[in-house]
Amino acid sequence: MEEWNVDIISLLYKPLVGSMPIRLLRLHPGTPDDDLNAELIPTSIEEAEGQYEATLYTWGSPVDPQRMTCNGLNVIIQKNAFDMLSDLRRTDQARTVWIDAICIDQSNIEERASQVSIMHHIYRRAERVVIWLGKSDDYSTISMTYAASLDVxxxxxxxxxxxxxxxxDWEIYTKKSYFFEPEEEKDPSPHPILGVALVKFINRPWFNRVWVQQEAALCRxxxxxxxxxxxxxxxxxALAWMLLPRSIGLYPDYISDDPNxxxxxxSAVENIQRRRRRxxxxxxxxRGELIFQPLISRLVNSSRFGATxxxxxxxxLQYFAEDADTWFDIDYGLPWQILYADVARRFLEHGILGFLKNAGKVRQKPDSMLPSWAPDFRDGNWGSNTMIEHPSWMPGGPKTDTSYDTxxxxxxxxxxxxxKQRKRLDLPKELKDFKDSRKALLQSYxxxxxxxxxxxVYLADVLDDPFDVQATLCIVRNDLDHIxxxxxxxxxxxxxxxxxxxLTLIxxxxxxxxxVDSQYASKNWNDWFQWLTDPHRGRETMPVLQYSIEASGALQSFRFAITKHGYFCLVPRDAQVHDVVSIFVGYQVGVVLRRWQPPSIRMGDGKAPEGSSKGAEAAEYFELIGDAYIHGMMTNQARCIIDEFNCKHDPTQPQVQAMMRASDSGHGVxxxxxxxSGGYARILETLGDHLVNMV
Structure with missing residues (x-):
């Protein structure tokens, strides 16, 4: 899109000068049949405060660009921007707006960075913010009418x-207003039509954009x-609040949209509202108090939303994350791959591992050139590949401070x-030609x-169809037979x-x-198993254990696994036998690792480089696959046992014997x-401080 107006850029845009300079777009009046006509007005935020409307919309696809007249020049803009300006244009008077696609010279990298750094001022000092959700359709007409009728x-x-x-207390949510009341679910008409319309409406692209998290919250x-x-x-x-379920139950069957x-x-609407309240x-x-948070606490949430x-x-996040400028500079000349890897490196060196929630092969897109340890924020894959961690979990010990200053x-x-290893990780030309020493991060461990x-050593099957009861029963029975x-x-x-x-499944x-403990598991297991085998089962009779299994992602997004020394685990569905389950110091869940086979070995003739051992090379480095739950080890047991019995990684036989003597075979003080209690003595050999090298 930056190349569309290359021939007129110098005529359309003059350099921005002064303190917090901006451009505004004065949209001339016209009828729907008239061409769009506007002019750019250079000014500053101080001078223009309260005299313009800041727009919020989805950029949309670059396909089918449209033309308008601006400063007497023929300017090409994306269709969504054109449609929004057409809808906002008045017939009788001019309208002054700020729109990023036109008011910022998108071809000027330095200007883009400078304008992004003052974006919160642009929206906060506007007379009003206008959110444009797109062209209307039957669903939006019904939904906007319903939203206007609510008791806000x-x-x-x-x-x-x-x-x-x-x-x-979870019970407090059972009392909230909810559009899909149980008795209304059974009403065939007209409620289903309205319900479908509301869900389709809230799933419009605008609600999933990352920038709106900041901008929609800033103006009264x-x-x-x-x-x-x-x-x-x-x-x-209020509409979104009515659609928020009272529990983790799903929507009625006639709602076909992806519930995730x-x-x-x-949740995006809730986040915006939470900030507006502050x-x-x-x-x-x-109290009207804006609470800033460190970058790491905002990243997982941000990654769930879309960005062009x-x-x-x-x-x-540079406004809402109080420490953002200490982790990165806004630089649109820096390739995103290097930016992601560099931020991950900085977090790692400060003892902050929250970025791993977006790292690993199960979360990286197939075209990613990132190391497996670097997060891929392009698509947060929220839901299917994300393990819902419990606040009490700390398998790797307490989380470290999330402040850069300390x-x-x-x-x-x-x-x-x-x-020799770097040569196997060839970079595409645009990254290879980029002049910045940080690009070495993409070929590092x-x-x-x-x-x-x-x-x-044992891996259960997973479901391709979550509603396939026979497959579910088969998986569970096979697991129990193996156990x-x-x-x-x-x-x-x-x-x-x-x-x-x-307990591992949930x-x-x-x-x-x-x-919960083993008593909870025993109490609810039979009810769940009977429900699965009941030909008349329905969600209205669904036992509590099914809610927990759906929430954990077991049998579908994650699969049951057993390790060599007897750990029961829940691991990503992409995990394989011979993968390694590990605990990282300072990380809130376990991880699954895979021994690295460089591309030249995976796709070539299988020969290791001259003068090296293929087996040694493959075992030296790992790739991060994803998160894992390790039953019995989620509250810092590993560290406690290591410190108490002086456990050594990959111990010699004399060291094993020393650990067993120190442990009194599991029955001592x-x-x-x-x-x-139980059989912790059998896993002493798996414990001990060591380094894991990941590419």
Whole structure:
């Protein structure tokens, strides 16, 4: 798109000068049949404050660009921008707006960076923000009319009361207003038509864009338009609030939209509303206090949303993440791959591992040139590849400080691969020709501190169809049959193996994300199994265990696994036998690793480079696959056992014997002090501090 107007750029745009300079677009009046005509006005934020409307819309596809007249020149713009300006144009008077596609010289990298750095000022000091959701259709007409009819004050108060509640009791959500009431689900008409329309409406592309998380929250007066209909922002929030389920249950069967996408977009609306409450306390009867957060706490949320430019997954956070400018500079000349890898390197060296939630082969797109340890924020893959972690989990010990100013102890480091290995990771021409020493990060390895490693020896099947009950029963029965053949029928943490199996499938959490034990597993297992085999089963009779299994992603997104020394795990569906389950110091879940086979070995003749051993090379480096749950090891047991019994990684036989003597075979004072029981002694050989090198 930057090349569309290359012949007139110098005539259309003059350099921006002064303090916080901007351009505004004065849209001349006209009828729908008239050509779009406008002029660019150079000014500053200080001079223009309160005298313009800032627009928010989805850039959309570059296909089918349109033409308009600006400053007497024939200018090409993307269709979404053209359609929005056409809808906003008045027939009787000019309208002054700020629109990024035209008011910023998109071909000027330095100007783009400079304007992005003051974006929050542009939106906060506008007279109003106008959100354009796109051209109208039958669904939007029904939805906008419904949104305008809602009792907004009542729903705002309800949301605020729940948000401000000091209790974390799940029951409080059962009392919220909800569009899909059970009795209404059975009404065939006209409710299903309205329900489908509302879900289609909330799934419009605008709600999934990363930039709107900042910009829609900044201005007191924010209006939402779709076609010729307009409502206030609070009406849109009230609509989203009505669509937010009371529990983790799914929508009625007649709703065909992806529920993950729907819930993701509703969460985006909630995030915006939460920030508006903090900014404009007098509007929402709150303290009006904006809470800034460190970058790492915002990244996972940001990655769930879309952006035309991959770099904007980070740059869009420069206002709400108080420490953003310490981790990166806004630079649209820097390739996104190098930006992602460089930010990951900095986090790693400051002991902050939250970025791994977006790293690993299961989260990286097939075209990614990133090392497996670097996050791919382009697509957060929220839902299918994300393990819902519990607040109490800390398999690698407590999380380190997330502040750049007070760095924690390094969790690892990044190093250049040996020359022979680098040659196997060839970069595309645009990256190879880029002049910046940081591009070496794309051909490097990262060393992570690990406390536990063990090899997967059994891997369950996974479902291709979540509604295939026979396949579900087959998977579960096969797992239980395999478990019955294991030498010990007591799990390392003291439970029976069947109970440990159930707890692994549900991440030891109930439908309210409360930690549960073997009694909970035993109590609810038969109800779940009977429900599966009932030919008349339905969601109205669904047992609580099914909610927990759906929430964990077991059997579909994640699969059950057993390691060589007996750990029960839940691992990504892409995991393979002989992959390694590990615990990284400072990370909140376990990980799955795979021994690296360089491309020249995977796709070539299988010969290792001259003077080296293929086996040694393959074993020296790993690739990160994704997250894992390791039953019985999720609350820092690895560190406690290592410190108590002086565990060594890859121990010699004398060292194993020393550890066993120190442990009193699991029956001594130390075990009682640690609160351990069962068969922990059998996994001593898997523990010990060591480094894992990942490419």
């Amino acid at each position: 004050p009542k729903l705002l108060k309800e949301s605020k009361d729940i948000s401000d509640s000091a209790t974390n 007066e924010t209006r939402v338009t779709c076609g010729d209909q307009e409502v206030g922002w609070d009406n849109i929030f 996408r729907t819930l993701n977009n509703i 900014l404009f306390g007098d509007l929402y009867q709150t 430019d991959p770099r904007d997954k980070l740059y869009s 760095p924690g102890k390094a969790a690892g480091s990044v190093h250049n691969l040996p020359k 990262a060393s992570f501190k690990s406390t536990m490693s063990d090899e997967i 019955k053949k294991l030498e010990s029928q007591t799990y390392l943490s003291g439970e029976s193996l069947p109970a440990a199996y159930v 991440l030891s959490s109930n439908h309210e994300q409360g930690i 130390s075990w009682k002090t640690l609160g351990l």
